[in-house]
Amino acid sequence: MAFQLRIEEIISALQEINHPKARSLTVSLEELGSLAAKELCTALDIIPGEATFDLGFVAASIYAKHEGQRLPAALAHYDDADEWGERPASQGLTL
Numbered sequence: 001m002a003f004q005l006r007i008e009e010i011i012s013a014l015q016e017i018n019h020p021k022a023r024s025l026t027v028s029l030e031e032l033g034s035l036a037a038k039e040l041c042t043a044l045d046i047i048p049g050e051a052t053f054d055l056g057f058v059a060a061s062i063y064a065k066h067e068g069q070r071l072p073a074a075l076a077h078y079d080d081a082d083e084w085g086e087r088p089a090s091q092g093l094t095l
Helices: 007-016 022-044
Strands: 047-054 057-063
Touching: 007 022, 007 057, 022 047, 022 057
Parallel strands: none
Antiparallel strands: 047 057
C-alpha cells in the first residue's frame, strides 16, 4: 500500500519546506475552491464566499441569500447548522 496525502497535506508540506511553487499552487487551489463554491451556490441559490487555505485545509464560507432562507438539505451534514444565516462581511442579505 502506498503512503497517501490529501491535497491540503501536500500544500502544507510544500509550504513547510518553503518550496518555490508553494504560494502559486496554494493560490491555484484557492481559485479552484472558489470556482467550485460559486457553481454550488449558484445551483442552490445561496451566496458563496472566497475559498482560502488556512489551518491545513481549503474552505469557502457560504451564506443565505434571503432572510429566513433555510440551509439546503444537500449541505446540512457538512457543518453546524447553527452557523447558517450569518451575514457575509461585505454584503447584507437580500430581502
